[in-house]
Amino acid sequence: MADRYLILEDGSAYLGEGFGSPAVSTGEIVFNTSMTGYQEIITNQIYHNQIIAFTQPTIGSYGINHDSYESILPTVKGVVVRDVASISTNRQRRWSLDQYLKQQNIPGISHIDTRHLAKQLRASGPMKASIVDVADAHAFDQLGATVLTNQQVAAVATPKPFPNPGTGLNVVVVDFGLKHGILRELSKRACNVTVLPYTATTEEIINLDPDGVILSTGPGKPQDLPDSVLTMIQNIQNRIPLFAIGLGHELFAMANGASIMKLSPEHHGANHPIREVITNQIIYASQGQGFAVDPATIDRNKLITTFVDLIDGTIQGLRFRDFPAFSVQFFPDGAPGPTEVRDIFDEFVESMQQARGPIW
């Protein structure tokens, strides 16, 4: 394994050992504290154009399997770890992490003091970073000159509608960079799903006669999306049961007058206790958020706060007062786990059934 460097925008450099692809790449670096689930995290489109640093010291010990992809092709720019497992064992293992990253042309770097790196990023917030072979002035110049796109959703969301047929309720998923877990949970509940591009108009959605609409997770900053998305949400939410997740949740909040703030430190992991307000119970869920709804801007005559993060008090769920439209900031599909929040999909299905009325 060759020596490689992780260099950061602020001038710091970490010497490590390369694995995966030998490519040089640049992206925004974030750290993730999940103990397990690296495959789901690496393939989650919310990390488009980002480099993920895992604080869990050993990554890759159970390889890559068939069941844990969250997208067809991962679009992360790099994987930073303390140790990459040289041997991976699991009943479902197909490849090692190293093999997989090579196939996908994603560079990895190990032997990085990820604890130090996490502390640094916690203080500074995410910044540009590169995985390079030589950490010279030229490399830093290149890094400084790189402009990262703010059109992440356009890059990862589907350009064309596609179906995920089922025999049950008719659901439209608006794709901002969908993770497969959402479709998997709808499939388990036999939903007949049509995935539409994020540019879908109210008419396009209504013409499919859905029983419910989901606004998916996705990468980037919600303010970078066109206002037409907010108009669509405003037109849909009082007509059809709506469930918004992640980026969708931020857009749902914006459509109802709340503003979105940058979150520092960001939430990437599954170790935050979250309070479900209505039952006063504590749950845990996977999170991946760089932004949060500003609590001061919520119109309480319109929205109810349904979930609250107990570490920093950020809003993790909202619900409209006057009709069944609700949202969560975390990942309710439990991929990776904890899986205890998956029953929010049951809640969505029951809301759709209720809106349709009894069967007799």
Next chain:
Amino acid sequence: MQKEVVDSMAMKRALTRITYEIIEQNKGIRDIVLVGIKTRGVYVAQRIAARLQQLEGATIPVGELDITAFRDDHPQDIASAPSDYQLTFSVADKRVILVDDVLFTGRTIRAALDALMGGGRPQSIALAVLVDRGHRELPIRADFIGKNIPTARQERIKVSVTEVDGHDGVEIIN
């Protein structure tokens, strides 16, 4: 044969959804009082009230109603029917939400409406039930339904609540 059709998680969700629907349809919780029909309706009402309190931070009065004396299938009870008003608060100008576990023929609800009389003139009376199993014999319908369970007439629906039965759930028995 006995089959669990609603488990404790689904029951928790149903109560949560009913709570949100109460807020949706009443545009808030102003003037709302809950009246549970004994035995299990009372516990269902208390759980809804606890949820409303969590969300809105206000205490919702929960009344208990014993409708035995008002049933139409016990003529001897009607003769000795107590006209005493059972609730500890007045329902005058309130938005009353009657709460029961199962809605079947509708006769219990009719009796409950009788039992509410004498407490003043409410703004409105709505009905919330955990289970609607069909087979109505009176023109009564629920406004808030936890779960529609289509049943055959001779089947039985058994709702269990932790406070009385040690666990939560709905079973269908035939």
